[in-house]
Amino acid sequence: MDYEIFDLGDVTLQSGATLPDAFLAYKTYGTLNEKKDNVIVYPTAFGDRHVQNEWLIGNGMALDPRKYFIIVPNLLGNGLSSSPSNTPPPFDRAHFPQVTIYDNVQFQHRLVTEKFGIRKIALVVGWSMGGIQAFQWGASYPDMVERIAPFAGVAKTWPHTFMVLDGMKASLMAAVGFDSSKLNRLTSEDMRAVGRVYAGWGVSQAFYREELYRELGFDTLADFVAGVWEGSFMKMDPHNVLAMLWTGQNADISANPSYNGDFDKALKSIQALACVMPGSTDLFCTADDNEYEAKLIPHAVLNPIPSIWGHFAGRGINRDDNQFIDDNLKRLLALPRSV
Structure with missing residues (x-):
């Protein structure tokens, strides 16, 4: 097993349902420094596991484990964290309760604070549904998150x-x-x-x-x-x-008690420096949607990935797209930030 487990105990989800003995699977790269301020959180996307995120981590890259402590938490439902496939009855398979992006980020916050004692996060980065989690981190914990970089991910699931x-x-x-x-x-x-x-x-x-x-x-x-x-x-x-x-279809960074569905307010509340990178030809997490969102985030730049790889411009497959994302992350991390 190349990952660790953080036991959450019995958790009450946004839906009101209780998921007993819940857990978060995660992997870390690099070493947490003494100040605990070299932290990058990099959540996984729909269907992905931490291994699928590793293309963006490496010596000399923006996510350099010699410099940063990178935490990759696995999405609930992905088969490693609590999921229909690994939860005992009566919550197994089709009986697994509904889990939101907000739930996921709350659990990740517990991991970061309870397990590691971290109070500041230099960057939250993610692709696709990982990108939604980056936006959620910025909206849920504006005083904690210094930078966010969602790529090929939107801040809510728009109708299309x-x-x-x-x-x-x-x-x-x-x-x-x-x-x-x-x-x-x-x-x-x-x-x-x-x-x-x-x-x-x-x-x-x-x-x-x-x-x-x-x-x-x-x-x-x-x-x-x-x-x-x-x-x-x-x-x-x-x-x-x-x-x-279900998690994806119901994703919305404002669908929680902090914002009560006021999407614009949730975006405006994000204090992090934000580099939003849609795929220029993404067919369902579109650059237009991201443009709307980025305009409302106080410290955001919109840098579309110039690529015909669509949504998969953020998947770590095409070298030019990978370079574009890495270059933008390096620029973002070089900016001074004190939230």
Whole structure:
């Protein structure tokens, strides 16, 4: 096991439900300094685990473990932290309670403060649903977070984003005839259709038109869809996916007692220096959505990733996109900050 477990105990979720013996899986890179002020929090995205974040961590990179103490907490529902697949009855599989982004960030805050005694965070960074968590950190703990850098992630699930996720959910529901009482019959084989649905959203039209999948070693479109989209989704537990889809569909940094649904107020409350990096061709976490959000954050810059890799410009696959993100993180971390 290349990660650690932080026991949360019995937690009351935003929904009011109690999740007993909850836990957060996390991995750290680097060493916490004496002042405890060299901290970077880097939450995982939908379906990802800490390993998928490691492309952005390394010597000489912005997230340099020789300089920073980097904490990668795993999203609840991803199979490592508390999830439908690893929670005993009566909260297993389809009976797992609904967990929000706000819940996740509250638990991460407990990890950071209770386990490590950290009071200041130099940066919260994340891709996709990790990006939403970065925004949430900034809104929930404005006095603690000095910088945020969401990339290919929005501060709430806008209606179109909701519908993309709903299409993924519908393909699973169709496998059981839209009968929620039969959800426990779902298997990883039923994830094949989810991968096919997502294939149309993960990368851009130009990516497909220019056949960039050939750069990944696939000779045909059919091979790419089977090898990447079907292959990656069929490795996931369908109940974990449904749990994360619910988390994603209901993500909104203002959906909590601090802001009572006032999205603009939540954005304006973020005191962190913010570098918001949408993928310029992202089809469902769009640059337009991020532009709206960045305008309301007092200390934000909007730096779209110039890429035809769509949402996956933030996935750590394409070298130019990776360089762009790393360069922007270096600039952001070099800015003096005292919140």
